[in-house]
Amino acid sequence: MSADRGAAAPAVPAVPAAPAAVAVPAAVAGARREPAYTVERLDRAQDLPRQVWDELAPADDPMWGRDVFTAMQGAEIGPDAYAYLLVREDGLPFAVLPLSAVHGLRLDRVVGPRERRLMAPVARALPRLVRVPMLFCGNFLGQGHVMGRGRLPAAVALLLVREVMDFARGHRLGTVVFKDFAPDDLDALRPGLDREGFFTVASLPDTELLLEQPDFESYLATLPAKPRRNARNKIRKFRRQEDLRMEVLDGFGHLVPEMMGLYRQVMDRADQTLDVLDEEFVRALSAGKGDGDGGEGGQGEGAGAEQRLVACFQGERLVGYLHCLFRGRGAVGARIGMDYALAHRARLYHNLHYAAIELAIARGCRHIRFAQTAYEPKREFGCELVEQTYALNHTGRLPRTILRLLLPPALEAARAQALAPRS
Known part of the structure; x- marks a missing residue:
């Protein structure tokens, strides 16, 4: 989902640099010494050495490779500023929380179709009223x-959330969101x-989709009988x-322009568009650019998450793809693009996913994740739904009260619409 490209994003206000360290008091004398935690702010993912990043990042989540974050920093996919809160334990790196600042988030692009229709007159007449500055915490x-x-530890949770709110106030980002956190991860905070x-x-x-099969x-x-029949039928039709x-x-850098055209066809039909990838992001990620420690990375060892493009061609023309990390x-089947002129007759959506599943099994993966869309076919693939939660706040007391009243019903309605069965 992205900020409106029609207006330039406001410059990020200058704020004093974060203190090099904010200490948590040590234990009282006579007790066992507790670790001393400090926090500092980094401007780029590359400011954290790759080895440290890989030690701290989720081991089996490709969207947390450092190359994904460096590609985001050089692209225009929504945020107009990034930061990384680094917590040290007794001076050693212990935890990192990425931050993404969006100064002009379009509310009408993150709610459901019904809410978007209600907001349409306001968006046309007074577009500034549906744009809000927002700070996203996480990925x-x-x-x-x-x-x-x-x-x-509780001490780190207190320290991190306090620093998040200080960052939001300093950069005039009223709404703060811990985005799409699993319950256990949110409980720790x-x-x-x-x-x-x-x-x-x-x-x-x-x-x-959990992958426990050999092929x-x-x-x-x-698969259950009906999804199995449907899958074989769709594969035969393709x-x-x-x-x-x-x-x-x-390697698929030469296909990026064609990929973006197919991706736009999908996004034009999307109910919600928080993030919209641009060509610079896809090109940087496909080439591994800008993620080296002192130089450019590549596709070899140490270049971050491995990538493959599941690509469908009509002759020499790209007509569909699923970008896999x-x-x-x-x-992860990160993003999809399709030519809708032939997508239905070729059952292109399903067959791109089947090819990605086959590829993941062959690589020895234990699971593959897909995007937060099209839940009905993904249930048919055998996917489980992984519950996720927003934690929201506002730097102002009155706006916080209004958010508590208005935002939960809008987000719950959008969620119900997305999960509703469709023919």
């Missing part, structure tokens, strides 16, 4: 986490969230299209 493009070495007055709302669930045929055999072929590509034993 703007993926599931929310605090990167770290195990569960957060509770001491800080409760102290600062955050409230929670269920967000759109993620979709995850794709075994995966199909584990194979009858003599002019179409599916390939898995290691891999990290540890996890895979």
Whole structure:
């Protein structure tokens, strides 16, 4: 989902640099010494050495590779400023919380269709009223986490949330969101969230397919009877299209312009658009640019999450793709693009996902995740819904009260609409 491209994003106000360290008091004399925690603010993901990043980041979530965050920093996908809160334990890196600032978030692009219709007259007449400055904590493009070495102590939760609110006030970002956090990850932050007055709302669930089969045929055999019949039928219909072929590509930078055209066809049909990827992001990520420690990265060892493009061609023309990332034993079908002129007759959506599932199984992945959209076909693939939560707050007391009244019903309605069965 992205900020409006029609107006330039306001400059980020200058604020004093964060103190190099904010200490948490040590234990009283005579007791066992507790660790001393400090926090500092980094401007770029590259400011944290790759080895440290990889030690702290979720081991099996490709959306938490450092190359994803460096690609975000050089692109225009919504946020206009980034920061990283680094917590040290006795001077050593212990946890990191990424921050993404959006100074002009379009509310009418993150609610459901009904709410968007109600807001349309206001958006046309007074567009400034539906744009809000917002600070996202976690991963703007993926599931929310605090990167770290195990569960957060209460002292770290208090320290981090306080620093988040200070950052929001300093940069005039009224609304603060811990985005798409799993319940356990959010519970670890509770001491800080409760102290600062955050409230929670269920967000759109993620979709995850557990992969315990040795090959794709075994995966199909584990599906219930009706989804299994539907899958085989869709695969047969695709194979009858003599002019179409599916390939898995290691390098695909030359296809980025075509990919973006197909991606826009999908986004034009999307109910909600918080983040909209641009060509610079896809090109930087596909090339591994800008993520080296002192130089440019590449596709080899140490270049971050591995990538493949599941690509469908009609002759030499790209007509569909699913961009897949891999990290540890996890895979993500990150973004999809399709030519809708032939998508239905070729059952293109399903077959791109089947090819990604087959690829993930062949690579030894234990799970693959897909986007927070199109829940009905993903249930048919065998995906489970992974519950996620927003924790929200505002730097002002009156706006916080209004948010508590208005935002939960709007987000719950959008969630119900997205999860509703469709023919």
